[in-house]
Amino acid sequence: MLCLRQVSLFTLRHCQVRTLSNDLLLSQINSCTHEDEVFSLIGRNKARLSEKHVGSALNMLWQLQKKRPLPLRTSNYIRNHSQFLTLHVLAENSVEHMENEVVVDTLYSILRLNVEDHDSLAEVLVTEAWKRLERLSLPALSKFALCLYKQHVRFSPLIGKIAHIVDRKLDSIQDIRLLVTAVSMAEGFSSHQVLVTLKTMQKMKCRNSHLLKKMASILHKHLDNYHVLQLVKLTQYLVLLRCHNLELFDKLKKLLFGFLKSSVIPGDIAAIIRVLAMLPSSQVEEIIINKATAVLPQCRLPHLNCIATALVKWNHYDQLHWQNTSELCAKLLQKLNDCGFQRLQKANNLDLLLEELTYVNGEWFEEVLCEETMATCQRLTDQITWANVLPFSFFLIKTNHRCASLLDRISSVTVQNIDKIHPFEIYFILYLFSVLNYDPPANEEFFENCIQRLISNLSCFETHHLVLLGHVLAVAGYFPPVLIKMIFNVSFLSKLDAQLEVLSDTSKQKVRSCLMKLNRAVCLECPEFHIPWFHERYCQHVLFKGSRRISSLRQHVHRMLAEILGGSHYTRVSVLTPYYYEIDFECILDKNKRPLSYTAQNILLDDLEGIHLRHDIKDTERRALPLGAQKIALEFLGPKAFSKDSRQMKGESAMKKRHLEMLGYRVVQIPHFEWNSMVLSTKEAQLEYLKKHLYETQ
Structure with a gap:
């Protein structure tokens, strides 16, 4: 460790004068697509590393992690890597030479990589940022505030002065976590800062009405500064944050329609149409249909999905008010479906197809394109390789x-x-x-x-x-x-x-x-x-938090089971087993297939209207059964228990059946596609179906 520190000090003293205009190493670090590439560059170039290389490398490690879904992040692997220790020591010894933004970015990156609470580098960076607090830009100040929150330092008397200085800059120290910067300072926000603030609020589900109103009020002077996709994102954030400023939405709508009229880029047009459908009191207008119709042949699947999502939403809210518009929409939807089919049928590269499918979901895809998509994937089966097996697995999971x-x-x-x-x-x-x-x-x-x-x-x-x-x-x-x-x-x-x-x-x-x-x-x-x-x-x-009333289906089936078995006292509804499995219905048949009555404590049929989920499991099922008797668990399996377009039970339901059998039950599972079929459309057919499954020999 001592040798590494000596090398780092020598390296840093001789590298401060290096400019970044033609820094190939910095460019290589910023071009890495995997953490191991970053570590490899660090290992090969220790003698060349400046404080900017170190800061960029640590930032890149976090940026690469951020792109991954949360379960795929590997911060533990990164922190334990030998080259991370190298970066850690180099950064700790070069903090004074870092630029203001780099100090805060480096602190933010290592905290997001989950270094220990009292990590020495984090402490050095906090101290250095504290010294420069008055010189930090507003975005850097906000990011530093987030770092303080993550470290819980706002509760520490040792750095109370930091909290005091930050408190002067921010509206409320309690709102650091949500990036709520001072309302009094918001007037000086640039258009980009307003956009970033709203993005962060939406990401963190912060619906602080005071801040939201302030952001909305200062947005008016910035609206003309946004390009089309920024305006789309801005509108989306405001809708999701439940902004109620109708005047602002009217201005956004006019600007969006202006971009829609002039735009010729399919992706931009699709994004505008999608966000227009999100606006309050939005209606389909002829220009929307005309622009969408014009660009459909050039649209990729995500663009088609955006347009379809908007049309489906308008249709659901009955906002196709005029007959001619309704007819145009119907024609557009048909053409949109055709374009989707054609794009899938022409697809010959699985990797490119997976890129498009990543951003495709929702009702239109499920009902119209899903089957054709699966057929296309089967046609391209030979293109499944170790390199794309993960995104392809994600697609099948989705x-x-x-x-x-x-x-x-x-x-x-x-x-x-x-x-x-x-x-x-x-x-x-x-x-x-x-x-x-x-x-x-x-x-x-x-x-x-x-x-x-x-x-x-x-x-x-x-x-x-x-x-x-x-x-x-x-x-x-x-x-x-x-x-x-x-x-x-x-x-x-x-x-x-x-x-x-x-x-x-x-x-x-x-x-x-x-x-x-x-x-x-x-x-x-x-x-x-x-x-x-x-x-x-x-x-x-x-169970206490999730207590719920018994559904009408369960009440209906309970009555039929009572009719089959000879009374409601022969069956129980919403029963909890040992180890807390809930089963829809339970009954006990003796060795001659005759039902056994439960105790007088059991809930009567007439009381069903007021029944809530039973929480007691210390009941008659814990007692030894008569010789030859059999407990029966009757379960109704809804659509979520099965894979799409399949009658094969999914893993969780299969495991539950396995475990109930280990607990001594004979498990009768009633699939939704059988119970809701035309064959069982009458009460008599349902009674016969239940009777057959209850009394069948296992």
């Missing part, structure tokens, strides 16, 4: 399609190229097969190869990622001992608790839910691990 030929190809490519695929990518590939409940032809080989690759690289995963990985494997029926013992360890769980504190509420809830499900699965399927069930209180808390 569409919820269980196409055997495509999944088989993914499995084959993965096994053949297992060493070339990053462990995080393998996680998502396994997620695809697990969630769709699909076993490829060489199922054991596929899962064993993937699991071995993952187990050899567990250090690459963040703590909460390991929980998600364990849950994905459990759904598929795999419980690698190394992973399970690592997760259900006091030290690991303590570390997980600490990490959950910095995750978003949504991510936090997902991880906690997956940990509970993994705990349940291990207890039921792997008792030899001797892992205790420790989620009783968590499940009770979730």
Whole structure:
């Protein structure tokens, strides 16, 4: 470490005079597309690194991470890399020579990479930024404020002076997290600063009415300074933030129509049409239809999707007021469908197709293009390679399609190229097969190869990622001992608790839910691990918050079951099992297929209107059953339990059935496509259907 510091000081003293106008190394750093490329450049050029190279490298590491979905980020891998230590030391010794913006950007980058709370570089950067506080630009000041919030330093008396200075610059120190800069300073905002502030507010779901009104009031003087796509984004932010300034929206509408009339770029036209449909009291006008019709042949799939989304929205809100406009819209939609089909049928490059499909979703795609898209992908199956297997897996996850030929190809490519695929990518590939409940032809080989690759690289995963990985494997029926013992360890769980504190509420809830499900699965399927069930209180808390009334379907079926079995006291509705599975209906048949009555405590049929979800599980199901008796769990499976256009049950539902059987139930699952079919359109047919499934021999 001492040698590294000496080298860094020598390097920095001799590199300060270097200009950046023709700095090839800086250009190479800023052109990196993967973290390993950054580290490779650092390793080969230690003697040439200036403070600007160091700042750019740390910033680039965060920029590369930011582009990835949250579950794919690898901050743990970055922080533990030897070249990150090099950057850390070089940055710490060159802080005084950094430009103002670089100091703040570097601090922001390392904090987003989740360095420790008392990291020495972070402390040095905070101190340096404090010295320059009065010289920081407003965007840099806002970013520095965010850094302070992330470090919780606003509660520290040691740097109370920083909070005091920032408090003079910001409207409220309590709103640092949301980038709420001083309202009194907002008058001096540039058009770009207003746009960035609204973007951040929308991203963080900050609907501070005072700030929003202030931003809206100063927007008027900047509206003419925005180019078309900035205006589109601005309008979108204001709508999503629920701005109610109708005068501002009227001005935006006029400007957008002006751009629409003059624009000839398909992407711009599609974006304008999409955002026009978001405006309050928006209506379809003939110019919209004419411009869209003119550019359709040049539109890519995302552009077609934008236009279709707008038309669908207008149609839903019954805003096609005039007969001639309605007819024009119908013709436009048909032409739009045709263009979508033609583009898919002409597609011959899977990588280019995946780029377009990344930004395509919604009702139009699902109802019109999805089937043709799957056919196109099957035609291009041979183009699935290890390099595009991840985005292709993402596409199948998004569409919820269980196409055997495509999944088989993914499995084959993965096994053949297992060493070339990053462990995080393998996680998502396994997620695809697990969630769709699909076993490829060489199922054991596929899962064993993937699991071995993952187990050899567990250090690459963040703590909460390991929980998600364990849950994905459990759904598929795999419980690698190394992973399970690592997760259900006091030290690991303590570390997980600490990490959950910095995750978003949504991510936090997902991880906690997956940990509970993994705990349940291990207890039921792997008792030899001797892992205790420790989620009783968590499940009770979730159930208490999520209490709901019994649906009309359940009431209807409960009455029919009562008719079949001879009374409502022979069945129970919304029952909680041990380990907190909820089942729609439960009944008990003795060895002669006769129903057994529940206790007098059971809820009567006449009381159904006021029933809420039962929270008690310490009930008659805990008692020993008479010899030969059988508990029956009757479950209704809605569309979410199945993959699209398939009658194959998805992974979570399959695991639930597996676990209920382990708990002693005979499980009767009623798919929505059977219950809602014409064959069961009468009560008599439904009664016969239920009777057959209840009394059938397993």
